[in-house]
Amino acid sequence: MSALLSIASVSKHFGGFTALSNVSLEVAQGERLGLIGPNGSGKTTLINCVSGALKNDAGTITFKNENLNGLAPHQRTRRGIARSFQIPRPFHSMTPVENLAVPLEYVTYRGVAHKHDIKGEAEAILQDMGLGDKMHASCAGLSQVELRKLELARAMAARPALLISDEAMAGLSHGEVDEVLAILFKLSGTGITIIMIEHIMHAIMRFSERVVCLDAGQLIAEGVPTEIVKNPEVQRAYLGA
Amino acid sequence: MSGKMSGKMSGNMNASAGSMGGNNRIFVIGCVGVLLAAIALMAGVKIDYVFNASFVVLQFVVLASAWNILGGYAGYVNFGTSAFFAMGGYSALFMIKAFNAPLLVQILVAACVAGLLGLGVGLISLRLRGIFFSIATVAVAIILETVILNTEYFGGAKGLQMMRPEPMAPFESYDKMLFFVMILMAITAVAISRYIERSWIGRGLRAIKDNEEAAECVGVPTLKLKLIATVVSGALMGAAGAPLVMYMRFIEPVSAFSLNYSVSALAMPIIGGTSSWIGPVIGALLLGSVQQIVTVTISSELNVLIVGVLLVFFVVVAPDGILGLVRKLRAKGGTSGAAGSAKGGAK
Numbered sequence: 001m002s003a004l005l006s007i008a009s010v011s012k013h014f015g016g017f018t019a020l021s022n023v024s025l026e027v028a029q030g031e032r033l034g035l036i037g038p039n040g041s042g043k044t045t046l047i048n049c050v051s052g053a054l055k056n057d058a059g060t061i062t063f064k065n066e067n068l069n070g071l072a073p074h075q076r077t078r079r080g081i082a083r084s085f086q087i088p089r090p091f092h093s094m095t096p097v098e099n100l101a102v103p104l105e106y107v108t109y110r111g112v113a114h115k116h117d118i119k120g121e122a123e124a125i126l127q128d129m130g131l132g133d134k135m136h137a138s139c140a141g142l143s144q145v146e147l148r149k150l151e152l153a154r155a156m157a158a159r160p161a162l163l164i165s166d167e168a169m170a171g172l173s174h175g176e177v178d179e180v181l182a183i184l185f186k187l188s189g190t191g192i193t194i195i196m197i198e199h200i201m202h203a204i205m206r207f208s209e210r211v212v213c214l215d216a217g218q219l220i221a222e223g224v225p226t227e228i229v230k231n232p233e234v235q236r237a238y239l240g241a
Numbered sequence: 242m243s244g245k246m247s248g249k250m251s252g253n254m255n256a257s258a259g260s261m262g263g264n265n266r267i268f269v270i271g272c273v274g275v276l277l278a279a280i281a282l283m284a285g286v287k288i289d290y291v292f293n294a295s296f297v298v299l300q301f302v303v304l305a306s307a308w309n310i311l312g313g314y315a316g317y318v319n320f321g322t323s324a325f326f327a328m329g330g331y332s333a334l335f336m337i338k339a340f341n342a343p344l345l346v347q348i349l350v351a352a353c354v355a356g357l358l359g360l361g362v363g364l365i366s367l368r369l370r371g372i373f374f375s376i377a378t379v380a381v382a383i384i385l386e387t388v389i390l391n392t393e394y395f396g397g398a399k400g401l402q403m404m405r406p407e408p409m410a411p412f413e414s415y416d417k418m419l420f421f422v423m424i425l426m427a428i429t430a431v432a433i434s435r436y437i438e439r440s441w442i443g444r445g446l447r448a449i450k451d452n453e454e455a456a457e458c459v460g461v462p463t464l465k466l467k468l469i470a471t472v473v474s475g476a477l478m479g480a481a482g483a484p485l486v487m488y489m490r491f492i493e494p495v496s497a498f499s500l501n502y503s504v505s506a507l508a509m510p511i512i513g514g515t516s517s518w519i520g521p522v523i524g525a526l527l528l529g530s531v532q533q534i535v536t537v538t539i540s541s542e543l544n545v546l547i548v549g550v551l552l553v554f555f556v557v558v559a560p561d562g563i564l565g566l567v568r569k570l571r572a573k574g575g576t577s578g579a580a581g582s583a584k585g586g587a588k
Contacts, residue, residue: 052457
């Protein structure tokens with residue numbers, strides 16, 4: 001049992017609609033996992049069940065050998081699960097540094113009595129993410145790619161063991177995709193486990209060690225990237241062949 | 242409304258840890274100064290009307306500061322200030338009727354009752370956000386008013402008249418005593434509001450206001466923080482309502498639950514600026530004084546109109562309130578910046 005995250009027979013219904021049906025998945029410590037599937041296949045629902053934004057109707061989700069069922073999202077974040085949002089959700093009344101100060105204060109240095117240099121640490125993370133020149137600017141002035149980087153930076157400020165990147169590259173240019181990919185590779189290099197949801201196939205192919213494919217709420221395929229693209233099920237459901 | 246307000250919020254970096262010690266000293270000196278001025282006023286002025294009028298203005302400083310903790314910092318617009326205020330008043334009435342309790346005990350009990358009411362309203366925020374939360378707070382006020390209206394013990398619709406006891410030792414009149422109690426409450430409320438704004442609670446509430454889901458996902462215990470905000474805000478409003486019985490010598494539901502309290506408590510922070518503790522203070526002092534002057538010189542009906550017109554004016558022209566205007570002037574820099582800070586300092 002070396003899996004960091006273990007999703008066992010998880011189901012989720014919205015009224016009569018089955019968003020996830022009996023999904024089981026294990027993610028190993030340090031792994032780079034790609035999660036693909038057509039729109040509406042349940043990728044974000046699965047992520048919401050893991051991060052706690054949604055409660056799964058059936059099954060269990062275990063993280064670091066602890067059952068997560070019933071834990072609020074902030075409690076899961078404190079246990080080491082961080083996520084970025086598909087549509088960036090910055091704290092827009094704050095500067096990027098202040099955005100990062102929230103997880104630094106509420107997770108990383110929670111309950112620590114003496115004053116840490118939270119501002120300094122936030123600046124260091126933003127510098128690392130390539131947002132060095134925008135650290136104290138208003139969030140309203142950030143471009144799309146900068147907002148995506150801010151999402152990742154804010155997630156990283158909580159010092160997670162597992163980072164879930166929900167379509168961090170959608171709508172970005174080729175060069176910008178490479179920038180974000182480079183950041184994710186760098187984070188992976190520090191030992192963080194990463195689940196990447198993405199539609200951009202070349203990014204998935206380059207980044208993932210293993211890819212799983214969801215379709216209509218079911219896990220239909222799993223394997224290394226080169227196998228996955230050849231899988232007829234995946235081609236039918238996703239690649240449109 | 243909350244959505245619009247949060248969208249327009251300007252984001253200044255909170256005072257960094259280094260400069261906070263100095264600011265705290267200035268704040269404490271300011272509070273002591275206000276207290277000394279009040280004592281001097283009580284010693285020097287014989288006319289009770291001055292204290293009567295100041296009492297009302299100070300009451301609004303408490304209400305506006307309390308409202309801002311939830312409405313300004315967390316973005317949950319409470320339209321039911323009158324419910325908390327009146328529950329404070331009726332709790333005091335109960336303590337007088339049942340135990341003949343002194344004013345201090347009345348205030349403490351009122352704060353506890355209104356704090357519990359705040360807890361209930363906080364739980365509403367689990368399911369309702371934005372305008373729906375605001376409507377629910379109106380409903381709470383209407384329900385409680387109906388309950389009081391039909392409770393014979395509290396005098397029902399015709400209300401109850403109460404005799405004032407003798408003022409306590411150092412005070413020569415009851416009006417002066419109430420004034421002094423209210424100024425202490427105002428200082429307490431402002432200090433609490435300022436503490437919350439600058440502490441970890443304030444940063445979390447701002448995150449909630451900006452995006453509640455994202456706040457939860459970066460580790461902010463949103464429910465806990467919202468409950469802290471609703472309980473503290475409610476308790477302060479209840480405390481402000483406690484002296485009402487002795488101030489009016491009379492209490493009845495329609496005036497105690499008056500929509501006027503709800504609207505003023507919301508208008509004052511918006512006019513002053515919701516992003517900082519000083520905003521509601523500026524708004525309450527300004528609007529409260531204008532209301533008092535207009536009530537005496539023109540008519541008591543007109544002051545409601547003035548609140549309305551000023552509110553609309555500020556929402557349209559200066560959505561960040563007087564604080565926002567001052568900041569804009571400062572941001573322009575140079576000479577206009579100096580003028581802006583002078584204006585801010587004068588307030």
